[in-house]
Amino acid sequence: MNIKTLSHFCSCYKDFKAKRGVSFKDIFKDDPKLSKTNYIFDFVLYKKSKIFKKEIPLIAIELDGQEHFNDEERIYCDKIKTSVCKEKGITLLRIPNKDRKCYEEIKALIFNIQKKKDFEQLSLDLDLS
Numbered sequence: 001m002n003i004k005t006l007s008h009f010c011s012c013y014k015d016f017k018a019k020r021g022v023s024f025k026d027i028f029k030d031d032p033k034l035s036k037t038n039y040i041f042d043f044v045l046y047k048k049s050k051i052f053k054k055e056i057p058l059i060a061i062e063l064d065g066q067e068h069f070n071d072e073e074r075i076y077c078d079k080i081k082t083s084v085c086k087e088k089g090i091t092l093l094r095i096p097n098k099d100r101k102c103y104e105e106i107k108a109l110i111f112n113i114q115k116k117k118d119f120e121q122l123s124l125d126l127d128l129s
Helices: 006-012 070-089 103-126
Strands: 016-023 040-049 054-064 090-098
Touching: 006 016, 006 040, 006 070, 006 103, 016 054, 016 070, 054 070, 070 090
Parallel strands: 054 090
Antiparallel strands: 016 040, 040 054
16 A cells, blocks of 8 residues: 555554654653753654553654754754654654655654564563563
């Protein structure tokens, strides 16, 4: 099935939900420091948890145009987003603006990320370390 948009992906794969323009305030409500910042992710892809009846942030997606490489303020903001995602266990997927409509490749990346996260969770549950 050819995916036409991220929303189309979510309508085909019901375990996911995409939200556009997600602020740190929305995603990190319980963090007193991060919830006070004005940073925004272009998209966040959530995995629907059947057990906990909530949406769990799986992937933050940033579309990177030239300003992400030339603008010092944007570069600084991107470093913070990268650091926060790493700290919070959210995969940050940076997609060059020129590739923003390569939905089949993005779909493959999403599934690979999900498999990796599912395996990591299984390892934690089984204490395979």
